[in-house]
Amino acid sequence: MIRFENVTKVYDQKSRPALDGVDLEIDRGDFAFLVGPSGSGKSTFLRLVLREEQATTGEVHVAGKNVARIPSWRVPKLRRGIGVVFQDFRLLPNKDVFGNVAFAMQVIGQGRHVIRETVPEVIKLVGLEGKERRMPHELSGGEQQRVAIARAIVNKPGILLADEPTGNLDPATSVGIMNVLDKINQNGTTVLMATHDDDIVNSMRRRVVELAEGRIVRDETGGEYTAMIPVVNADGTRELRPAAEVRTSSSAGTQAIAPFDSEEDEL
Numbered sequence: 399m400i401r402f403e404n405v406t407k408v409y410d411q412k413s414r415p416a417l418d419g420v421d422l423e424i425d426r427g428d429f430a431f432l433v434g435p436s437g438s439g440k441s442t443f444l445r446l447v448l449r450e451e452q453a454t455t456g457e458v459h460v461a462g463k464n465v466a467r468i469p470s471w472r473v474p475k476l477r478r479g480i481g482v483v484f485q486d487f488r489l490l491p492n493k494d495v496f497g498n499v500a501f502a503m504q505v506i507g508q509g510r511h512v513i514r515e516t517v518p519e520v521i522k523l524v525g526l527e528g529k530e531r532r533m534p535h536e537l538s539g540g541e542q543q544r545v546a547i548a549r550a551i552v553n554k555p556g557i558l559l560a561d562e563p564t565g566n567l568d569p570a571t572s573v574g575i576m577n578v579l580d581k582i583n584q585n586g587t588t589v590l591m592a593t594h595d596d597d598i599v600n601s602m603r604r605r606v607v608e609l610a611e612g613r614i615v616r617d618e619t620g621g622e623y624t625a626m627i628p629v630v631n632a633d634g635t636r637e638l639r640p641a642a643e644v645r646t647s648s649s650a651g652t653q654a655i656a657p658f659d660s661e662e663d664e665l
């Protein structure tokens with residue numbers, strides 16, 4: 399469904415590449431987490447799938463198509479097959495729940511009859527039945543994210559991309575959002591979720607693709623994720639560092655403390 403072949407993305411010649419020689423294949427129906435510290439390339443990966451950015455070298459294939467070969471007038475069609483959810487919900491503040499979800503269908507020219515039939519089904523799927531007439535400011539953060547998810551899937555995309563969808567939510571609310579994403583995946587949608595929330599990743603036990611400085615450092619099915627681990631620096635000072643960075647060469651001179659078991663080690 400999504401295939402990256404030796405993909406490198408350079409934004410700025412003076413900095414290291416945002417993605418560096420990435421090879422990855424995500425099959426139809428997969429649920430995968432894209433994890434890694436801030437700046438490791440997660441959002442860049444998602445932007446390349448959407449063709450909001452283009453690879454500097456290498457090839458990005460989405461639903462069997464090399465996205466670099468899609469003429470710009472056909473890019474909206476590519477994006478119609480991909481639902482996207484963000485950390486900050488991005489709802490239309492002057493439209494109610496029904497209106498926000500319906501809008502996604504209206505912009506692609508769906509008729510009123512099909513909109514009236516489909517929107518309530520999707521609102522029910524995300525657990526917002528009975529809240530159709532609420533305005534965004536009358537909803538909790540978790541409910542707003544459910545609206546955003548409903549809007550992302552109402553046109554039945556094959557792929558759902560979620561960029562830190564639980565980033566603004568408390569742990570209990572996040573679990574509810576993950577249950578919704580899980581249900582959507584069970585209905586056949588390929589889900590790719592960028593996050594640095596290790597509790598969420600570890601509670602789901604799905605595929606985990608870990609990035610560090612633009613490179614894939616781990617790809618495991620049913621994997622776990624440790625975002626931060628305690629290290630001792632060359633000068634003897636201790637600190638918490640992103641786990642993936644500690645495994646890369648840029649952290650030479652630091653030594654991981656393991657196991658993380660005594661009170662003294664809890665930094």
Ligand SMILES: Nc1ncnc2c1ncn2[C@@H]1O[C@H](COP(=O)(O)OP(=O)(O)OP(=O)(O)O)[C@@H](O)[C@H]1O
Pocket residue numbers: 409410415416434435436437438439440441442443
């Ligand atoms: N438009 C841009 N122009 C220049 N550099 C960029 C641009 N977007 C991202 N970068 C750089 O590319 C690298 C990867 O950034 P990216 O946003 O993909 O990381 P991320 O893993 O999604 O981070 P976060 O978790 O903070 O969102 C970073 O070094 C970032 O500064």
